[in-house]
Amino acid sequence: MVVTPPPRTSSQATRAVHRPKQQARSTRTRSAILDAAEQLFARYGFQAARLEDISGQVGIRRASLFYYFKDKQTLYDSVLENALSGLLERVETVLSSAAPLPQRIEDAVTVWVDYVGGRPTLARLLLREVADATPDHPPSLMKHAPRFVELIQREVYDREKKGLAELTPIDPVHLASIVAGSTIFFVAAMPTLVPEVGLDPLSAERLKTHRDEVLRIVRRLAGTRGPRVTRQ
Numbered sequence: 381m382v383v384t385p386p387p388r389t390s391s392q393a394t395r396a397v398h399r400p401k402q403q404a405r406s407t408r409t410r411s412a413i414l415d416a417a418e419q420l421f422a423r424y425g426f427q428a429a430r431l432e433d434i435s436g437q438v439g440i441r442r443a444s445l446f447y448y449f450k451d452k453q454t455l456y457d458s459v460l461e462n463a464l465s466g467l468l469e470r471v472e473t474v475l476s477s478a479a480p481l482p483q484r485i486e487d488a489v490t491v492w493v494d495y496v497g498g499r500p501t502l503a504r505l506l507l508r509e510v511a512d513a514t515p516d517h518p519p520s521l522m523k524h525a526p527r528f529v530e531l532i533q534r535e536v537y538d539r540e541k542k543g544l545a546e547l548t549p550i551d552p553v554h555l556a557s558i559v560a561g562s563t564i565f566f567v568a569a570m571p572t573l574v575p576e577v578g579l580d581p582l583s584a585e586r587l588k589t590h591r592d593e594v595l596r597i598v599r600r601l602a603g604t605r606g607p608r609v610t611r612q
Contacts, residue, residue, distance in 0.1 A: 406448075409438065409440065409448070410448045412438045413434065413435075413438050413440075413445060413448055413449070413455070414458060414459055414462050416434045416437040416438050417429070417434050417455055417456070417458075417459050418459045418462070418463060418501050418505070419437075419501060420433055420434055420437070421456060421459055421505060421508070422501035422502075422504035422505045422508070423504070425508045425511075425512055426452075426456050426508070426512060426520075427512065431445055431452060431455075434455075453520075456520060457520055457523065459505070460505065460520055460521060460523075460524060461524065463499065463501070463502045463505065464502075464524050464527075466495070466499075467491075467492070467495050467502070468527055468528060468531065470491045470495060471488050471491050471492065471528075471531065472531055472535070474487035474488050474491055475487075475488055475531065475532075475535035475536065476535050481536070481540045481544070481546075481547070482547070482602075482603075482604035483604075484535075484536075485536075485598065485602060485604055486595055486598065486599075486604055489559055489591075489594060489595055489598055490591060490595070492559065492560070492563065493563050493587070493590060493591040493594060494587070494591070496563050496564065496567055497563075497567065497581070497582055497587040497590075497591075500567050500568065500581075500582060503563070503564045503567040503568035504568045506521065506564050506568075507564060507565075507568050507569065509521045532552070546603075547602050547603045547604065548601065548602055548603035550601050550602055555598070555601055555602060558597060558601070559594055559597075559598065562590075562594060562597075563590065563594065566581050566590050567581045567582070
């Protein structure tokens with residue numbers, strides 16, 4: 381026997397029509413909160429950034445933030461996750477390609493520089509992560525570091541043992557600190573340290589020069605032997 385469901389009431393039909401719109405609005409609001417929080421956390425740090433300033437920038441009440449994020453720490457962790465997931469995805473794409481290992485290493489460096497250049501708040505967040513960390517309060521970044529370590533282990537060490545032997549031996553942590561540290565400092569610190577120079581690290585010309593120089597260092601230290609870089 382076929383059982384016919386009862387017809388929807390007008391209120392049920394109205395809710396069904398409006399639900400996708402509500403979900404879309406909720407998604408937009410959550411995204412706007414993350415964007416505002418990323419800007420303010422990068423500018424003031426975790427402790428000094430105020431939730432009322434974040435909500436005010438989005439145009440909602442402070443209490444409404446807790447509908448999307450249960451507390452300030454959860455919001456901050458979500459900001460880091462949102463910023464780092466895009467970087468991880470792009471680095472994974474180039475490292476898992478079929479290109480030779482030296483090319484994939486250089487492509488990953490290029491992705492890193494371009495990503496931070498296009499998202500300078502990440503550089504400031506990472507600087508503040510280190511500056512604000514204490515033995516009792518380790519950087520929240522440590523929650524995300526294993527994903528990058530696993531990626532490097534899988535796509536470089538496990539996949540390319542023979543290829544690694546053909547490169548110049550170098551401590552990978554040392555190399556990573558040079559690449560990451562130079563870009564973070566260049567983007568987040570140099571304009572403040574030497575304001576009289578009028579340095580704009582985000583200009584296309586400056587960013588290209590920095591990228592070329594970082595690649596030059598990587599080629600020398602790791603022996604990737606990419607194309608020679610010429611200055612304009």
